[in-house]
Amino acid sequence: MTKVDVLLGLQWGDEGKGKIVDVLTPKYDIIARFQGGPNAGHTLEFEGIKHVLHTIPSGIFREGVLNLIGNGVVIDPVIFQKELEKLAPFKIDIKSRLVISKKAHLILPTHRLLDAASEQAKGNNKIGSTLKGIGPTYMDKTGRNGLRVGDIFLPNFKEKYDLLVEKHVGILSHYDGFEYDLSVLEKPWMEGIEVLRNLKAVDSEQFLNDALKSGKKILAEGAQGTMLDIDFGTYPFVTSSNTVTAGTCTGLGVSPRAIGDVIGIFKAYCTRVGSGPFPTELEDADGETIRAEGREFGATTGRPRRCGWIDLPALKYAIMINGVSELSMMKADVLSVFDQIKVCTHYIVDGEKIDFLPYDIANMDIQPVWESIPGWKCDLTKLSSYAEAPKALKDYVDYLEQKLETPITVVSVGPDRTQTLQTR
Ligand code: GDP
Ligand code: IMO
Ligand code: MG
Secondary structure, X not given: OOOEEEEEEOOOOXXXXXXXXXXXXXXXXXXXXXXXXXXXXXXXXXXXEEEEEOOOOOOOOOOOOEEEEOOOEEEOHHHHHHHHHHHHHHOOOHHHHEEEEOOOEEOOHHHHHHHHHHHHHHHHHOOOOOOOOHXXXXXXXXXXXXXXXXXXXXXXXXXXXXXXXXXXXXXXXXXXXXXXXXXXXXXHHHHHHXXXXXXXEEOHHHXXXXXXXXXXXXXEEOOOOHHHOOOOOOOOOOOOOOOOHXXXXXXXXXXXXXXXXXXXXXXXXXXXXXXXXXXXXXXXXXXXXXXXXXXXXXXXOXXXXXXXXXXXXXXXXXXXXXXXXXXXXXXHHXXXXXXXXXXXXXXXXXXXXXXXXXXXXXXXXXXXXXXXXXXXXXXXXXXXXXXXXXXXXXXXXXXXXXXXXXXEXXXXXXXXXXXXXXXX
């Protein structure tokens, strides 16, 4: 039996998962998404073109590789159809390159409305949701009310749909002053369902386990990041799924014993989009510089990302929860402008110096403890091998490897596929 390798984000998302999955895809037979939905925006760049994927796995551009949307994913048929339309110019044979789990849940138009109504009602306490209906859809899944991809092939699908919408309309009526026109949203949704009906829906857990038995190599592609995990993230400012390695097992139906390498991916600094605690956030000129140099604006919502220095206590926690075996460090090129790069090694909480993530960081005063590392102050984007990298960059990588007790095997120095350095 072969194993399932996992690639996932260790921070608050947008670490560069799409890019690295695309780089790694030639080593695999199947790329599988296991959680999240169109709240994700995964960017790939090659041959001068930038692609942003939301639901479709990031292996879709490579020939001979199958892409699978697992049972743990939630799908909005409207966004999914738009994604397919964007891929149309590239003449990809989607029918032969993409399969979808019958157990993946559907995001209804009313789930999106519920997301919006809930955020509106929260006022200043809003999560900063992408408003894609993620939370309400997972709520219906765990509440045992959800609609799944397999249901669209049933004769009573419309009945099931109407029943769930009726329930949602009832809930929406409790939100004072929340107005909507469902009929406008329903038409494209039903069109999207038709598109889904024409694709290949499979019993994906069986499919993947058969593939492992026959020696196929699988890479599981995470969405969001560990600090947005529903259990281990900065609750309640999180998403509604398990973004960690364990989510691969439940989101694909593969056993824990089938997990192979776990590749954890992080930026050489840190970002967050949406509300919630961010101990190393920079609300000064350095933060602005990172945002500008790193073009830190959301791939899904276009919102400016909050920026800060790297946070080692949070990274160590993420490495522990995920069982990370190797690391990819992204966007090193963005830090080229700085004379000194700061690293948060500990937190001061209630006068005590700690190097772990305490409970409920959303509601406590955390002061980061900084160390300064000399910057490399040169352009990295044209490097073609790690051997040629400046000593200061290698020192930063060595320093992080030692602190994180995990090898950094990839250093990324630009958004393009080719701007990827192997350290060993
Ligand atoms: P994902 O959600 O983890 O796939 O990441 P996003 O696509 O949301 O955000 C990462 C952004 O950084 C995208 O715009 C990428 O094109 C870009 N990117 C990825 N790696 C690098 C890198 O090494 N350097 C720079 N400058 N940009 C990068
Ligand atoms: P990728 O896969 C960054 C954030 C939102 C919000 C919180 C909850 O591209 O890394 P949700 O819509 O899930 O209810 O929003 O999570 N969020 C992300 N932030 N990258 C993502 O995905 C995200 N998906 C959700 O900004 O704070
Ligand atoms: Mg993203």
